[in-house]
Amino acid sequence: xxxxxxxxxxxxxxxxxxxxxxxxxxxxxxxxxxxxxxxxxxxxxxxxxxxxxxxxxxxxxxxxxxxxxxxxxxxxxxxxxxxxxxxxxxxxxxxxxxxxxxxxxxxxxxxxxxxxxxxxxxxxxxxxxxx
Amino acid sequence: xxxxxxxxxxxxxxxxxxxxxxxxxxxxxxxxxxxxxxxxxxxxxxxxxxxxxxxxxxxxxxxxxxxxxxxxxxxxxxxxxxxxxxxxxxxxxxxxxxxxxxxxxxxxxxxxxxxxxxxxxxxxxxxxxxxxxxxxxxxxxxxxxxxxxxxxx
Numbered sequence: 001x002x003x004x005x006x007x008x009x010x011x012x013x014x015x016x017x018x019x020x021x022x023x024x025x026x027x028x029x030x031x032x033x034x035x036x037x038x039x040x041x042x043x044x045x046x047x048x049x050x051x052x053x054x055x056x057x058x059x060x061x062x063x064x065x066x067x068x069x070x071x072x073x074x075x076x077x078x079x080x081x082x083x084x085x086x087x088x089x090x091x092x093x094x095x096x097x098x099x100x101x102x103x104x105x106x107x108x109x110x111x112x113x114x115x116x117x118x119x120x121x122x123x124x125x126x127x128x129x130x131x
Numbered sequence: 132x133x134x135x136x137x138x139x140x141x142x143x144x145x146x147x148x149x150x151x152x153x154x155x156x157x158x159x160x161x162x163x164x165x166x167x168x169x170x171x172x173x174x175x176x177x178x179x180x181x182x183x184x185x186x187x188x189x190x191x192x193x194x195x196x197x198x199x200x201x202x203x204x205x206x207x208x209x210x211x212x213x214x215x216x217x218x219x220x221x222x223x224x225x226x227x228x229x230x231x232x233x234x235x236x237x238x239x240x241x242x243x244x245x246x247x248x249x250x251x252x253x254x255x256x257x258x259x260x261x262x263x264x265x266x267x268x269x270x271x272x273x274x275x276x277x278x279x280x281x282x283x284x
């Protein structure tokens with residue numbers, strides 16, 4: 001079963017992250033690289049991506065003529081996706097164990113960030129939805 | 132692969148979809164919805180759902196044909212969503228309680244395009260997919276650049 005592990009963060013969280021020391025950022029990046037390597041070696045890795053900063057995020061709707069109408073105004077409470085992993089595992093418990101490892105990625109001073117990771121099953125395609 | 136596919140297309144056709152450029156950028160187009168929005172969707176007629184999905188499948192096909200398609204993925208029902216944190220001993224602590232206002236990711240597309248404007252145009256097409264009675268849903272689609280891991284953190 002495939003699961004997506006999503007790391008979300010508010011604008012305030014991103015601003016905090018931007019203030020981390022170089023050592024803390026390097027320590028976090030080293031953890032993430034090692035984490036991805038372990039996922040690959042254990043055969044559960046499917047995909048992982050990091051997203052650009054929230055100040056680049058836009059909301060797009062189709063206008064009356066179906067041309068894109070863009071808007072960059074989000075509610076203050078909005079959680080922005082920072083990045084995700086897709087893993088192919090036996091069951092949800094295994095997905096949660098891996099999510100807990102991602103949650104324990106080191107923050108300032110090497111202290112585990114304990115950020116919440118949203119765990120959702122991903123579907124094979126529209127066929128899985130009966131469509 | 133997507134780049135090769137684009138090169139193989141006749142120049143005139145290529146220009147229509149994605150002007151050739153050295154540095155293409157990947158964007159993720161995210162469709163999200165609240166619990167209330169999803170409940171509303173479940174009340175759509177089968178005919179409306181089929182018409183909506185047919186348009187999304189056509190968009191996927193066009194993106195594949197133009198060499199801009201990278202990935203698309205629907206997510207399972209939001210009732211299954213869990214929040215996980217690591218305890219001190221590394222044991223997962225799970226929680227399924229989300230604020231009522233939470234926007235859940237319903238699905239996404241990743242496209243490899245020459246300009247951000249092209250990503251917005253694709254997002255607008257997804258937003259214009261028909262809803263009940265064939266009226267465009269006009270759902271907002273969040274567009275974000277994917278970070279090139281070789282360069283940025």
